[in-house]
Amino acid sequence: EAGVAQSPRYKIIEKRQSVAFWCNPISGHATLYWYQQILGQGPKLLIQFQNNGVVDDSQLPKDRFSAERLKGVDSTLKIQPAKLEDSAVYLCASSPWTANEQFFGPGTRLTVL
Amino acid sequence: AQSVTQPDIHITVSEGASLELRCNYSYGATPYLFWYVQSPGQGLQLLLKYFSGDTLVQGIKGFEAEFKRSQSSFNLRKPSVHWSDAAEYFCAVGPSKLSFGAGTTVTVRA
Numbered sequence: 001e002a003g004v005a006q007s008p009r010y011k012i013i014e015k016r017q018s019v020a021f022w023c024n025p026i027s028g029h030a031t032l033y034w035y036q037q038i039l040g041q042g043p044k045l046l047i048q049f050q051n052n053g054v055v056d057d058s059q060l061p062k063d064r065f066s067a068e069r070l071k072g073v074d075s076t077l078k079i080q081p082a083k084l085e086d087s088a089v090y091l092c093a094s095s096p097w098t099a100n101e102q103f104f105g106p107g108t109r110l111t112v113l
Numbered sequence: 114a115q116s117v118t119q120p121d122i123h124i125t126v127s128e129g130a131s132l133e134l135r136c137n138y139s140y141g142a143t144p145y146l147f148w149y150v151q152s153p154g155q156g157l158q159l160l161l162k163y164f165s166g167d168t169l170v171q172g173i174k175g176f177e178a179e180f181k182r183s184q185s186s187f188n189l190r191k192p193s194v195h196w197s198d199a200a201e202y203f204c205a206v207g208p209s210k211l212s213f214g215a216g217t218t219v220t221v222r223a
Contacts, residue, residue, distance in 0.1 A: 041215055
């Protein structure tokens with residue numbers, strides 16, 4: 001069974017630029033999560049999707065971050081404009097349904113200069 | 114609000130020695146608890162989980178954890194550490210909106 005795929009693996013941008021990350025969850029998984037992991041900290045949930053609907057985006061900085069999950073499969077997370085403090089690893093995870101084990105992708109490491 | 118505290122930022126252990134990583138949680142109802150491991154440049158891999166039932170949970174790679182409701186703890190243990198166990202370990206509380214601790218880095222010395 002293929003795992004959660006993410007791209008790109010690494011991205012370096014200047015502050016105020018925009019960036020997008022892509023996630024392909026495990027086939028059949030209804031729930032998809034985006035986490036932000038700042039160096040030295042544990043992952044922090046940004047947004048949770050159930051199929052193509054948003055379940056929780058309370059910790060998403062909506063003035064600059066946006067996410068969508070078209071057709072309930074792939075998802076993209078966008079930052080526009082980026083700030084220095086957005087430098088982090090962005091992890092995507094999926095699970096068959098909520099309240100279950102989450103499977104994580106390898107992450108995208110973002111550096112904002 | 115739910116939260117997790119991992120009191121130990123860094124632990125160094127000799128190969129073959131036992132390992133125990135501490136985790137304390139705060140959650141209003143019966144918690145779903147998880148331990149994940151993260152190697153450098155990798156995503157998180159689930160070691161074990163507790164939803165209900167037997168409070169001693171067995172996981173992969175020889176790890177186990179014990180849920181103690183009275184102490185709000187879910188400590189991770191391994192009887193004999195291998196060099197490949199060097200990694201960062203995260204405790205998390207759920208069920209779906211996971212809150213993670215800050216992690217414990219484990220270094221294994223020969």
